[in-house]
Each structure stands twice: as C-alpha cells, then as structure tokens.
Amino acid sequence: MTQKDLKQIGQNILKEFEITNIPIKYKDVQRGRSTRRSIIIPKWSALERGEAYSLYYVLHEVSHQVLRHVSKVPIKMHGKEFKDMEGKLLARYDLVPIYMKAYVKELYNSKLKKTVYKKEKRK
Numbered sequence: 001m002t003q004k005d006l007k008q009i010g011q012n013i014l015k016e017f018e019i020t021n022i023p024i025k026y027k028d029v030q031r032g033r034s035t036r037r038s039i040i041i042p043k044w045s046a047l048e049r050g051e052a053y054s055l056y057y058v059l060h061e062v063s064h065q066v067l068r069h070v071s072k073v074p075i076k077m078h079g080k081e082f083k084d085m086e087g088k089l090l091a092r093y094d095l096v097p098i099y100m101k102a103y104v105k106e107l108y109n110s111k112l113k114k115t116v117y118k119k120e121k122r123k
C-alpha cells in the first residue's frame with residue numbers, strides 16, 4: 001500500500017462519518033496528530049514497519065478525528081471509547097490490536113491467524 005492508498009482509506013472512513021473538511025497529510029514528523037484542521041501522519045509509519053502497521057497508524061489518527069466529531073462529551077484520549085472505535089476500524093481489515101498503553105505492541109490477523117506486526121525490542 002502506498003501513502004496515496006493509505007490516505008484514501010482514511011478519507012473514505014472520514015466521509016462515512018460525514019467529515020469532509022479534514023485532509024490527511026504525510027509529513028516528516030516523529031508523531032502523528034489529529035486536529036480540528038487536519039490529520040498528520042508520519043512518513044516513517046508507511047515505510048518502516050510493514051503494511052499492517054502503516055494501516056494501523058492511519059486508523060489510529062482517524063479514530064481520534066471520528067470520536068471528536070461524533071461524541072457529545074469530551075472523551076479520554078486513549079480511553080475505552082477510543083479503543084473501541086479503533087478496534088472496530090481495525091476489525092474491518094481483520095486486525096486485532098494487542099495494546100501496550102495507548103499504542104499497539106502487536107497486531108494479529110484473525111483471518112490469517114497470525115501475528116502480522118510485532119514491536120521490536122529496543123537494544
């Protein structure tokens with residue numbers, strides 16, 4: 001999947017939730033963010049850790065945007081509602097998140113029945 005494909009996936013999900021004014025941009029940044037104006041995704045996330053992870057990163061930031069849009073009350077940044085939303089979007093691609101705090105340490109593919117991403121241990 002190219003950055004273009006990944007952006008398209010993200011934009012299509014936003015559209016489903018009637019969010020049409022938030023562009024998704026790949027930039028040379030360390031961390032992604034989802035603001036009231038745009039979604040920024042780090043370029044490295046689409047290059048370094050394989051397809052499952054690059055898709056996860058987009059769905060993570062898109063989940064922030066969708067929740068901001070649909071929830072009436074402020075919600076905890078990486079709380080239960082967030083993980084439910086993210087989990088639902090990942091499930092569309094047969095991905096099951098295994099969390100370490102806010103982010104995944106592993107992604108499991110329920111169809112292939114195997115781990116498709118595993119965070120490397122730092123040396």
Ligand SMILES: [Zn+2]
Pocket residue numbers: 060064077078102
């Ligand atoms: Zn986040």
